[in-house]
Amino acid sequence: MSAPLGRLSEYSTDLYLVTDTAMAESVGRTVADTVAQAIAGGVGIVQVRDKHIDDAGFEKLTVSVLDAVQQAREEHGIQTEIPVFVNDRVDVAARLLEQGRKVHVHVGQGDMSADDVRQRIGAEPLLGVSAQEPEHFERARSQEVDLLGIGPVYATQTKETGRSAIGPDGFRKRAEMAGLPAFAIGGIKDHNAAALRGTGAAGICVVSAIMTAPDPAAAARSILQAYTGENS
Numbered sequence: 001m002s003a004p005l006g007r008l009s010e011y012s013t014d015l016y017l018v019t020d021t022a023m024a025e026s027v028g029r030t031v032a033d034t035v036a037q038a039i040a041g042g043v044g045i046v047q048v049r050d051k052h053i054d055d056a057g058f059e060k061l062t063v064s065v066l067d068a069v070q071q072a073r074e075e076h077g078i079q080t081e082i083p084v085f086v087n088d089r090v091d092v093a094a095r096l097l098e099q100g101r102k103v104h105v106h107v108g109q110g111d112m113s114a115d116d117v118r119q120r121i122g123a124e125p126l127l128g129v130s131a132q133e134p135e136h137f138e139r140a141r142s143q144e145v146d147l148l149g150i151g152p153v154y155a156t157q158t159k160e161t162g163r164s165a166i167g168p169d170g171f172r173k174r175a176e177m178a179g180l181p182a183f184a185i186g187g188i189k190d191h192n193a194a195a196l197r198g199t200g201a202a203g204i205c206v207v208s209a210i211m212t213a214p215d216p217a218a219a220a221r222s223i224l225q226a227y228t229g230e231n232s
């Protein structure tokens with residue numbers, strides 16, 4: 001059985017986009033443009049992820065994404081808020097929060113601990129944690145964590161995870177024991193997203209299939225349809 005969505009229940013959780021600057025640039029787009037187009041296709045959560053720029057550059061990138069999200073919502077009449085997560089950079093997130101910008105944080109097992117992140121950003125922002133093992137789930141349940149990213153579900157070229165793909169069944173088993181809203185991540189494309197339907201996922205996370213797509217709105221729509229089985 002999947003965990004209740006908790007504080008995520010006010011959002012559209014089915015499709016979560018994690019950005020990659022180099023991928024967007026490789027097809028001649030900015031991250032902000034790609035995010036705006038992906039929102040038109042149904043993305044409901046965004047995470048800003050860039051391992052190559054410094055904190056000042058990352059802060060600027062995140063502000064450009066926050067502005068693009070706001071504009072896209074206005075343009076497409078989207079009432080539901082679209083949360084923007086900062087990947088890893090807790091100091092940047094804290095600075096943006098101090099400036100009154102609404103951001104959230106996602107960290108992995110090798111990053112700052114969830115307890116320390118919570119201490120730094122306060123109670124209000126959402127906190128996501130990558131988790132693979134039962135002990136990760138148990139620890140996250142004892143912390144103020146809102147969601148888990150579990151993967152890689154399929155093989156991925158985007159990140160060297162050092163772990164084998166767990167497949168939809170592996171994801172289902174982990175989502176069942178997680179006790180927190182669980183997002184599937186890793187190698188998810190339109191041709192394999194349907195296998196994640198009914199696995200207890202709160203949603204699916206996608207990087208390359210949207211960031212490198214010639215038409216990010218069409219790509220998002222197609223992955224979302226495959227996953228939910230519904231036509232938009």
Ligand SMILES: Cc1ncc(COP(=O)(O)OP(=O)(O)O)c(N)n1
Nearest residue numbers: 088106107108109130149150185205
């Ligand atoms: C939603 C989501 N799930 C998992 C990850 C991976 O996080 P992490 O293990 O910290 O690896 P990096 O993304 O930092 O390389 C994620 N970013 N988002």
Ligand SMILES: Cc1nc(C(=O)O)sc1CCOP(=O)(O)O
Nearest residue numbers: 151152156158186187206207208
């Ligand atoms: C950032 C990330 N984390 C993963 C994990 O398994 O924790 S897999 C991954 C990259 C996913 O990219 P794509 O959709 O292009 O395969």
Ligand SMILES: [Mg+2]
Nearest residue numbers: 088107108111
């Ligand atoms: Mg990380």
